[in-house]
Amino acid sequence: MPRKVKRKSLIKKLDTLFSLYIRLKSANKKGFVKCYTCGVKKYWEKDYMQCGHFISRRHYILRWSEKNARPQCYGCNVMSQGKQYQFAINLNKEYGYDIAEELLKESRKTAKFSNDDLVSLINRYEKFIELMNK
Numbered sequence: 001m002p003r004k005v006k007r008k009s010l011i012k013k014l015d016t017l018f019s020l021y022i023r024l025k026s027a028n029k030k031g032f033v034k035c036y037t038c039g040v041k042k043y044w045e046k047d048y049m050q051c052g053h054f055i056s057r058r059h060y061i062l063r064w065s066e067k068n069a070r071p072q073c074y075g076c077n078v079m080s081q082g083k084q085y086q087f088a089i090n091l092n093k094e095y096g097y098d099i100a101e102e103l104l105k106e107s108r109k110t111a112k113f114s115n116d117d118l119v120s121l122i123n124r125y126e127k128f129i130e131l132m133n134k
Helices: 007-026 074-079 084-095 099-107 115-132
Strands: 032-034 041-043 050-053 069-072
Touching: 007 032, 007 050, 007 069, 007 115, 050 074, 069 074, 084 099
Parallel strands: none
Antiparallel strands: 032 041, 050 069
C-alpha cells in the first residue's frame, strides 16, 4: 500500500515549482530577470532572485496566484520586506488599474486547497516548466 503524501510536502513542492515558474517566465534568453521592485538584473537561479509576493504567502488564496507574484532580488524581498508599496505601484502600472486593491480585498477571503487541488497545481506548473525548458 503506497504511503500517503503529507500535505506539508505537497505545499513545499508546489512553492518550489511556483517560484521556479515565476522566475523562468520573466527571464530573458540568457536567464536574467529584473527585480520587480528595484529593477536590478540578475541571473534567475544563482544570484538569489526569488519569487516575491505582493500579498504575503500566508494568505493561501493568493499564495500561488500569478497576479500576486513577481521575481524579486533578495534585498527587496527579504531585507526590505518585499517593498510592498513599490510592488503595488508597479502592479497597478502593469495592469492599468488598481489591481493592488483588488488583491488586498481577495486576500481577506479564505481558500481551502485539498491535497488533490495541490497535486493538480503541481502537475500544472511541472508541465509549464517542462515547456519553458524546451
